[in-house]
Amino acid sequence: MGKLLIVGTVAFDAIETPFGKTDKILGGAATYIGLSAAQFNVEVGIVSVVGGDFPQEHLQMLEDKNIDTTGVEIIKEGKTFFWSGKYHNDLNTRDTLITDLNVLAGFNPIVPNNFTDCDFLMLGNLHPAVQMAVINQIPKRPKLIVLDTMNFWMDNALSELMEVIAKIDVITINDEEARQLSGEYSLVKAAQKIHEMGPKYVVIKKGEHGALLFYEGNVFFAPALPLEEVFDPTGAGDTFAGGFIGYLASTHDISFENMKRAIIYGSNLASFCVEKFGTERMESLSREEVQKRLQQFKELTQFEIELG
Amino acid sequence: MGKLLIVGTVAFDAIETPFGKTDKILGGAATYIGLSAAQFNVEVGIVSVVGGDFPQEHLQMLEDKNIDTTGVEIIKEGKTFFWSGKYHNDLNTRDTLITDLNVLAGFNPIVPNNFTDCDFLMLGNLHPAVQMAVINQIPKRPKLIVLDTMNFWMDNALSELMEVIAKIDVITINDEEARQLSGEYSLVKAAQKIHEMGPKYVVIKKGEHGALLFYEGNVFFAPALPLEEVFDPTGAGDTFAGGFIGYLASTHDISFENMKRAIIYGSNLASFCVEKFGTERMESLSREEVQKRLQQFKELTQFEIELG
Numbered sequence: 001m002g003k004l005l006i007v008g009t010v011a012f013d014a015i016e017t018p019f020g021k022t023d024k025i026l027g028g029a030a031t032y033i034g035l036s037a038a039q040f041n042v043e044v045g046i047v048s049v050v051g052g053d054f055p056q057e058h059l060q061m062l063e064d065k066n067i068d069t070t071g072v073e074i075i076k077e078g079k080t081f082f083w084s085g086k087y088h089n090d091l092n093t094r095d096t097l098i099t100d101l102n103v104l105a106g107f108n109p110i111v112p113n114n115f116t117d118c119d120f121l122m123l124g125n126l127h128p129a130v131q132m133a134v135i136n137q138i139p140k141r142p143k144l145i146v147l148d149t150m151n152f153w154m155d156n157a158l159s160e161l162m163e164v165i166a167k168i169d170v171i172t173i174n175d176e177e178a179r180q181l182s183g184e185y186s187l188v189k190a191a192q193k194i195h196e197m198g199p200k201y202v203v204i205k206k207g208e209h210g211a212l213l214f215y216e217g218n219v220f221f222a223p224a225l226p227l228e229e230v231f232d233p234t235g236a237g238d239t240f241a242g243g244f245i246g247y248l249a250s251t252h253d254i255s256f257e258n259m260k261r262a263i264i265y266g267s268n269l270a271s272f273c274v275e276k277f278g279t280e281r282m283e284s285l286s287r288e289e290v291q292k293r294l295q296q297f298k299e300l301t302q303f304e305i306e307l308g
Numbered sequence: 309m310g311k312l313l314i315v316g317t318v319a320f321d322a323i324e325t326p327f328g329k330t331d332k333i334l335g336g337a338a339t340y341i342g343l344s345a346a347q348f349n350v351e352v353g354i355v356s357v358v359g360g361d362f363p364q365e366h367l368q369m370l371e372d373k374n375i376d377t378t379g380v381e382i383i384k385e386g387k388t389f390f391w392s393g394k395y396h397n398d399l400n401t402r403d404t405l406i407t408d409l410n411v412l413a414g415f416n417p418i419v420p421n422n423f424t425d426c427d428f429l430m431l432g433n434l435h436p437a438v439q440m441a442v443i444n445q446i447p448k449r450p451k452l453i454v455l456d457t458m459n460f461w462m463d464n465a466l467s468e469l470m471e472v473i474a475k476i477d478v479i480t481i482n483d484e485e486a487r488q489l490s491g492e493y494s495l496v497k498a499a500q501k502i503h504e505m506g507p508k509y510v511v512i513k514k515g516e517h518g519a520l521l522f523y524e525g526n527v528f529f530a531p532a533l534p535l536e537e538v539f540d541p542t543g544a545g546d547t548f549a550g551g552f553i554g555y556l557a558s559t560h561d562i563s564f565e566n567m568k569r570a571i572i573y574g575s576n577l578a579s580f581c582v583e584k585f586g587t588e589r590m591e592s593l594s595r596e597e598v599q600k601r602l603q604q605f606k607e608l609t610q611f612e613i614e615l616g
Contacts (some may be wrong), residue, residue: 301611
């Protein structure tokens with residue numbers, strides 16, 4: 001069984017979509033990544049930080065999913081990171097209403113002893129200096145390091161971000177961010193430029209339009225499952241990443257062929273995440289449901305054709 | 309060998325993209341559909357209208373591709389339909405600069421005798437009254453009728469369009485148009501509503517994001533091939549439709565399984581169309597190149613996964 005360490009936010013989110021509105025609910029990149037990765041036979045641990053206002057029941061829920069929360073520091077006198085956003089009618093774009101960093105502002109990640117020997121490392125979207133601090137605490141380089149990041153760090157901490165990018169194996173990034181990072185409009189060219197920065201594998205997430213995996217001149221595409229209703233896209237990208245690395249860690253196989261399966265699993269899990277508000281769907285999701293939906297992905301994409 | 313009749317525009321286009329600009333060059337829906345369908349073993353005929361200004365060499369080029377142009381009426385004293393457009397930097401959106409209907413304004417389509425027994429009928433984007441006039445000239449209902457249309461007719465001739473939609477088997481439409489026609493944002497729901505209007509098969513084109521085929525609760529997805537450079541998207545949708553119906557006509561098989569292959573071929577041919585300005589790439593395209601690119605579509609989409 002693979003050992004997967006995830007660093008990322010554990011947070012409160014307040015979300016407004018055309019379908020409704022929530023108060024502060026459980027959110028954060030590490031939460032979604034963890035819930036998704038925990039769908040596989042893998043030992044999962046989280047490194048994060050929360051405030052004294054964070055309910056024990058949320059940590060208990062993660063523990064009940066076999067997610068080790070030893071690495072989630074609790075700063076009693078602090079407040080948990082809070083994000084609030086409102087989605088536009090098309091659900092493809094959103095406005096950030098509030099970002100209260102709170103305890104995240106001075107976050108000094110500490111990898112717990114039982115995860116310094118992790119063989120899979122997922123660096124969720126965070127300040128690149130925090131991501132680097134985690135890399136530096138793991139004495140034996142993991143078999144695979146996956147990085148998620150966003151345009152905010154390209155704008156505000158590019159040189160630190162580039163140092164992290166040089167050290168990792170897989171970057172997951174959305175299409176606009178890939179264009180910004182590379183200066184190339186074509187995603188094929190963007191992936192080539194990003195390969196040169198370090199990562200052998202480049203995963204470009206296109207939301208409802210699926211995801212592309214680039215590796216040594218090869219490209220593989222996983223569509224998003226067309227859904228009758230998308231309720232709340234929050235966490236879909238993190239859930240995708242969690243399914244991707246969770247599957248790889250559970251199979252201990254980082255070949256390109258297996259990465260294809262991994263992004264199909266990522267897309268599969270993300271398709272559940274958006275069905276309800278926040279983490280609700282991911283909390284109730286069973287492995288049987290995931291396996292059943294795999295069949296839909298096959299029907300969606302597989303064809304028989306004779307090559308002439 | 310199937311007999312395929314195409315009705316649509318044969319036109320002059322003047323195109324501006326970030327990569328260059330053309331004078332009046334050969335364009336038109338029927339031109340692109342015909343060039344694409346002619347990649348298959350199928351008897352292709354076009355019904356259209358041009359003016360006295362239309363060069364004989366263009367008609368000769370189509371004839372050299374085994375496209376029967378008997379049904380292309382030449383109005384000596386008239387001018388050929390002219391469209392001019394300018395693409396934005398992302399190539400996904402464009403502004404129409406000029407639309408001179410010219411001979412298209414009074415177009416009264418006449419199906420030539422040698423195509424009244426066609427078994428495949430492609431209704432290219434045109435006034436729905438013209439599309440209906442073609443349907444009415446074919447005594448024995450074709451095995452398959454495919455319709456392409458656009459938002460302009462939804463805005464300006466909706467009731468006539470709905471009459472045509474009720475009579476056809478397959479509609480090809482882009483995502484925004486599917487939403488407009490159905491009043492549903494979700495493409496899954498949009499397809500359901502459109503099925504109820506008549507077509508058993510709904511193909512939703514998403515440009516660089518691929519195409520979806522809906523049929524009796526099933527859905528299949530064909531991605532667009534990620535390209536290093538897209539030079540000119542003009543005609544890509546028509547080329548897609550031409551590849552789709554051309555493949556179906558050549559195989560004489562309208563099962564859902566074969567339609568999957570057909571939209572992969574459509575996507576394949578469209579990926580060539582955008583590589584050069586106007587019809588240039590389609591004019592030089594060989595069947596060997598198309599077959600070779602099929603392998604790329606397989607690599608892009610096919611995976612092996614065990615269902616648990």
